[in-house]
Amino acid sequence: MAKGKEKNNGNLGFEAELFRAADKLRGNMEPSDYKHVALGLIFLKYISDAFEARHAELLAEDPRAAEDxxxxxxxxxxxxxxxARxxxxxxxxxxxxxxxxIDxxxxxxxxxxxxxxxxxxxxYARPALNKVMLGELIDLISGIALQQPSPPTPLPMGEGGRRPGEGNIRRAQATDVLGRVYEYFLSQFAGAEGKRGGEFYTPRSVVQVLVQMLEPYQGRVYDPCCGSGGMFVQSEKFVLEHGGRIGDIAIYGQESNYTTWRLAKMNLAVRGIDSDIRWNNEGSFHKDELRDLRFDHILANPPFNISxxxxxxxxxxxxxxxxxxxVGNANYAWLQHIYWHLAPYGTAGVVLANGSMSSNQSGEGEIRKAMVEADAVxxxxxxxxxxFYSTQIPACLWFLARDKSGRSLPSPPGRGAGGEGKLRDRRGEVLFIDARNMGRLVDRTRRELTDADIQKIADTYHAWRSARRDPHPGPLPEGEGEKLQYRGGFDFSGLVQTARELRKKQTPAEAVMWELLRNRQFIGLKFRRQHQIGEYVADFYCDEHKLVIELDGDAHSTSAxxxxxxxxxxxxxxxxxxxxxxxxAEFLADPKAVLERIVVVLPSPSGRGAGGEGVAPYRDIPGFCKSATLEEIRKHGHVLTPGRYVGAEAAEDDGEAFADKMRRLSTQWREQQREAARLDSVIAANLKALGYD
Structure with a gap:
């Protein structure tokens, strides 16, 4: 198995190495300028390679067609x-x-x-651009391999010894590799540019939350301030990963920055995504290029607090x-512009500054109240x-819906992380999720949400809006509020402690998971290990809920x-x-989060079905999520800050009696006081010996 750090393989572990090498060539050039040099060449490499691959296929079929x-x-x-090749x-x-x-x-x-x-x-011909650097950058980009391993199941042989569709597969694989390189470079340039970088790039984990929650399987997708097109790329990825095809969704967008619009056009083209992205320097408010169109899904990260x-x-x-x-703040202009463009059953996800949830300045509180009372939120x-690269201002996500009655069409059968089936009538309710404590630091200044975090947020939303609900959604029974509770009142704290102990011994992930699942420890379910299913062997299988759990190592990140x-x-x-x-790695880093995720997606014993059986019933979790009624929201003055509604996270019981803990801490405190007094005496004596009485 090729290692991720090697060049010319499909693992894409070399993307960071590639960027570091390209960045070294930058010299004293500003990242904001160098970005266009590097990304333009990556794009040129993509379209040239895709053309050459198709050209070779046509030559083999009909040489005359190769020039058509x-x-x-x-x-x-x-x-x-x-x-231009x-x-x-x-x-x-x-x-x-x-x-x-090149020009x-x-x-x-x-x-x-x-x-x-x-x-x-x-x-590229401008005198200020170092031509030696340019040549070296071309050599570097030339090393990006586009030929991925062949599909595991060979296609049937066609006429002339060729397999129909083989070229399409190779081109799709090439698109994926260069598209991911392009996306990685965009993210790194955004980080290098800091505040300006946020103008064209939304962090991938934030986009994934929006996409996973809205599940844009089909229909029209719109972004009124589309930046470099990241929302569209992730939406297409979602469709493909859930059995759809590029083309199941129609892409529409608008961008007021001409340079950023060009980045978006190239970003989508390098992915093979057809789109209708409009540019004008007046922007979506003053020259709405798509004013008469309505959209099934809208995803947007507008600039915060524009005055x-x-x-x-x-x-x-x-x-x-x-x-x-x-006039002094565009936040509620964005929200209403987006709501205006929603189709009758459309949904939207919008990134805004936290202040939008509670501000009462200049009539914003009254607009928010009207939106809540109209069931738009x-x-x-x-x-x-x-x-975010561009700001340290805390942010939130607004999810809007044109129709919360449950009449909207469910996701295509069998697709989607949610598996919701029929949606329920959610009128008079709003779901609040507090994800402020999620994520991990990726460097000194920036945090990102993990895959488990994203899945937990999305699954909670899907469970809440599905037709199935917990038959007892009220408060937890007395005495259970001190523990984090799940279906059946089960407490994971003991299992998590087991996982911690095994991690200390560097036990492999499968061994850790098995210790948590065996002997019905996990919410009373019986799991089998290495269970045969057809020609495959599942890592863990629960027959009662028809659930398969697969633990994936680094090898699963390869395209093949x-x-x-x-x-x-x-x-x-x-x-x-x-x-x-x-x-x-995700499981060993946070087994508790993974167990929560499994519970949320756990199907009912009868299996998936049209009634939303594929989604575990929703239940409020203190400190994380709360389904609030309109009356509760009115009591809070229509402020929509999740922290007001979800309450405090239940404390985890460490098993030590309160009286014993107080005796231990009191003894420890007295010992520390004595040690502090001793150290003070030593310091005073040393100062005196040095002549500082």
Whole structure:
């Protein structure tokens, strides 16, 4: 198995190494300028390689077709003239004219591809750009391997010894590799640029929360301030990972920054995603390019607290259904613009500053009240700090819904993390989730949500809005409030302690999990280890709930293994089983969070079905989530801060009696006082010996 740090493999562990190498070539060039140099070349490499792959296929089939531009466009492949192909530029990489050659290549590509007109950077020949660095960067990008391992199950042989669809698979794999490299570079440049980086990039973990909660399987997806297009990329990924196809969703967006709009167009093109992304420098408020369209899913991360948005010129705008937003802050203008664009059963997820949940300035409180009373708000999520490159302002997520009656269509059968089936009538209720304590620090200044965190938030929302509810949603029985309780009143604290002890001994993840599942320790369920299912062997299997738990190591991050896993999961799903995949490192780092996740997605004993049986019943968890009624929200003055509703997290019982703990702590305190007095005497004596009485 190739290691992640090696170049030229599908594991993509080399992406960080690739960026470090590219960043070294930057020299004294500002990241904001170098970003366009590097990303433009990555894009050029992608479209050239995709063209060459299709060209080779057509040559084998019909040499005349290989020179027919329409053959490429029909297959969603850009036409690349000879002088613009990567092989031509690579051969000339060490020439002093390489900058001009790249600019000419970009112009030629734009000329032959209408959708790329005005998108590509064309200033590589400028004198300030070091041409030696440029040549070295071309050599570096040339090392990105696009040929991934073949699919695990060979396609049937067709005429001429070729397998139909084989070329499409190779091109899709190439798209995935370069697309992920492009995304990684975007994130790193955003970090390097700091506040300015946040203008074009939303952290991936935040986007994933929005996508996993809204589940955009099909229909129109819109972002009114789309930045570099990250919302769209993650939405397409979600569709593909859950059995859909690129094209199941239609992408629409608008961006007021021309440079950022170009990044978005390239980001989507490198993924093979067709889109309608509009640019104008007036922005979505003043020149709404898509004013008459309505959308099934809207995902947005608008700039926080904008004061100069030109609201004084829009006082009579019909979009302000809940009240005219203040001239000095655009937060509620964004919310109402987005709600205006929702289809009859549409849903939206919006990132805003925390102040939007409680502000009463300039009529914002009255607008928020009107939105709540009209049942426009479905869910509120408080996020942890330090998630964003551009600001340290704490942020939250607003989830809006046009129709909370439950009449909206469920997700396509068998798809989705939620597995909700029929949605229930949620009118008069709002779900509050407090995720402020989630996430992990990835460096000194920035935090990100883990996969387990994202799954827990999304699963909680899916369970809450599904037709199945806990028949006893009230407070926990007396005495149980001191423990974190789940279905059946089960307490995980003992199991978590077992996991901690095993981790100290560096026990493998499967051994740790088995210690938690064996002998019906986990909420009374019987699990089997290494259980045969058809031609596959499941790591852990519970027959009562038709649940499969798979623990995945580093090998599962390769493209080839991911394809095998999808085939395996699809087979198990076809048998009516629920598959939960967990990373080894994720599980060992926080077994409690993983156990919570398993409980939330646990199907009913009867299996999945149309009534929402695939979702565990929702229940309020102190300190994390609360389903609040309209009356409760009124008592809080329509303030939507989750902390007001979820309460304090239940303390975990450490098993030590209070009286014993107080005796132990009192003794410890007295010992520390005596030691402090002794140290004071030693310090005083030393100072005296040095002549400092």
């Amino acid at each position: 531009k329409d053959e490429y466009l029909a297959d969603n492949v850009f036409w690349v003239p000879k002088e 990567w092989s031509h530029l690579k051969a000339a990489a060490r020439q002093p004219t390489i900058g001009s050659l 000419d290549a970009m112009r030629a590509i734009e000329k032959d591809n209408e959708s790329l007109k005005g998108v590509l950077p064309k200033d 100069d948005w030109g609201g004084d010129r829009l006082r009579e705008d019909p979009r302000w259904q809940f009240g005219v937003p203040p 479905d869910c509120m999520v408080a996020l942890p700090g330090q998630l 293994q991911a394809t095998k896993d999808k085939t395996r999961d699809a087979y198990m799903t076809s048998l009516g089983l629920t598959v939960v995949r967990i990373r080894n």
